[in-house]
Amino acid sequence: MGRLVAYENLRKLCEEILLSENFNIEAAHEIVDVLLEADLRGIPSHGVARLGRYIKERDSGNILLDSKPSIVHDTPISATIDGNGGPGQCVSNYAMDLAITKAKKSMIGLVSVRNSNHYGISAYYSEKALSEKMIGIAMTNSYPLVVPTFGKEAILGTNPFSVAIPGSKKDFILDMATSVVTRGKLEVYDRLGRDIPNGWAVDETGSSTTSPRRVLNNFNNRNPGGILPLGGSDEDFGGHKGFGMALLVDLLSAGLSLGTWSAKTYSSSQAGVCHFFGCLDLKLFGEASHLVRHMERIVDEIVSSDKAKGHEKIYYHGEKEALARKRSLESGIELDNKTKLLLTTLAEKHGIQKPADWPLTGTQHE
Numbered sequence: 001m002g003r004l005v006a007y008e009n010l011r012k013l014c015e016e017i018l019l020s021e022n023f024n025i026e027a028a029h030e031i032v033d034v035l036l037e038a039d040l041r042g043i044p045s046h047g048v049a050r051l052g053r054y055i056k057e058r059d060s061g062n063i064l065l066d067s068k069p070s071i072v073h074d075t076p077i078s079a080t081i082d083g084n085g086g087p088g089q090c091v092s093n094y095a096m097d098l099a100i101t102k103a104k105k106s107m108i109g110l111v112s113v114r115n116s117n118h119y120g121i122s123a124y125y126s127e128k129a130l131s132e133k134m135i136g137i138a139m140t141n142s143y144p145l146v147v148p149t150f151g152k153e154a155i156l157g158t159n160p161f162s163v164a165i166p167g168s169k170k171d172f173i174l175d176m177a178t179s180v181v182t183r184g185k186l187e188v189y190d191r192l193g194r195d196i197p198n199g200w201a202v203d204e205t206g207s208s209t210t211s212p213r214r215v216l217n218n219f220n221n222r223n224p225g226g227i228l229p230l231g232g233s234d235e236d237f238g239g240h241k242g243f244g245m246a247l248l249v250d251l252l253s254a255g256l257s258l259g260t261w262s263a264k265t266y267s268s269s270q271a272g273v274c275h276f277f278g279c280l281d282l283k284l285f286g287e288a289s290h291l292v293r294h295m296e297r298i299v300d301e302i303v304s305s306d307k308a309k310g311h312e313k314i315y316y317h318g319e320k321e322a323l324a325r326k327r328s329l330e331s332g333i334e335l336d337n338k339t340k341l342l343l344t345t346l347a348e349k350h351g352i353q354k355p356a357d358w359p360l361t362g363t364q365h366e
Helices: 007-020 025-040 048-060 088-106 123-132 183-192 212-220 239-257 288-303 319-331 337-349
Strands: 070-074 078-082 108-116 134-140 161-165 172-176 273-281
Touching (some): 025 048, 025 319, 078 088, 088 134, 088 273
Antiparallel strands (some): 108 273, 134 161
């Protein structure tokens, strides 16, 4: 395994790559910022390994680099935004900032978005509300990857959502897909040449499969098969609940924005991805400081409850990511070989000098 690369060095390299690929400064900065937050937190499925995807989507016309979002419906507490095909990170930062601005004035801000692109990890946007001591909400639909309960055709997205609640010592940050796993997790397993566990996905016949490559090929060819909703393939372990949550995300993002729902995304000249953002001022419910302390006590009591045999700790949501982020900033970010090779190839394509601590790529590329 190669050395770790420092956050600032990796950031500079990735931004230089995007700038060399004709992404503007704003887009390059915002895209890399979101992707690196995923890598910092130990979520490589949504990290800089996706740079190649964004370049391809720019080439295909899905991402329109010079496009700016526009407000098509506006009230004091809500808005609908047309992303106009712009980079998902840029559109989403604009939308979440608008939700926060409305919440500052009216204590609540709700924004639906249509015609955007992949936006990265949901927590990046929900967390923006924490600096204002507000509750943040972010969700998005996506490429059709998930089969509904009792179905075999992938017509829903992994449709993740995040809710961030401020605390005085610890913030509660829930960030989850409404599927068993994300496509990015399958891509990680495929890059590493590993089988996926039974119960993650089904093949074109609707039967469980352990081959990430088979599932990914079916996605690329729009064949039946896909990832299972949270809870699995049937109702015994709550698969219908995950299905319901995925559908809910589509209704709040695509439904409220008059946008493209998951099954129809990436089916025309533009991606058509839709998002939904929310911001709630704690003063809606009482004295903010009292509410923060009370909610934090609830979390404290839960994580201090008796532990199962063989376990010493209960983690609250966002804790593992915060610990990983701290380690990564101190020690550097670890990249798998295929991601190293991708970035090395892109850097060499444009004559970009790699940082001194750039990790080796093993036998694939020295």
